[in-house]
Amino acid sequence: MGINETMMFKVDNEKENEAKEILVSVHQALKEKGYNPINxxxxxxxxxxxxxxxxxxxxxxxxRRLERDELLEEVLKFYLENHNNEPE
Incomplete structure (x- = not known):
């Protein structure tokens, strides 16, 4: 692949659902312990x-069940799907 070509990155749907569950679970645990979950x-x-x-x-x-890039992808996907005012 040349330097002027765009590389594709894809996470399968199973990992996507797992990422969502992990983020929610970890957020709740941090919140219950009194931490700022987002930070x-x-x-x-x-x-x-x-x-x-x-x-x-x-x-x-x-x-730690998923790589950090998979968690980040879920966060970005959720944000953009819920805060993008442009028509698809």
């Missing part, structure tokens, strides 16, 4: 350091 999850996604995620309700192990 903690951003810290994890950007750094890869799992200590941003609590062990409560096994959230740290759960979040």
């Amino acid at each position: 903690q999850m951003v810290g994890y996604i950007l750094s890869g350091d799992p200590t941003y995620i609590t062990n409560y309700k096994n959230a740290r192990s759960i979040v």
Whole structure:
């Protein structure tokens, strides 16, 4: 593939559903422990350091089931689908 070509990236639907479940589960665990879930999850996604995620309700192990890029893809997809005012 040449430098002027665009590479395609695709995550299958099963991983997409799993990412959604993981994000919701980890968010809830962080919230229950009194953390700011968004800040903690951003810290994890950007750094890869799992200590941003609590062990409560096994959230740290759960979040590591998927790669960070798969979690980020789900976040971007949700945001753009719900905040894009342009017609499809």
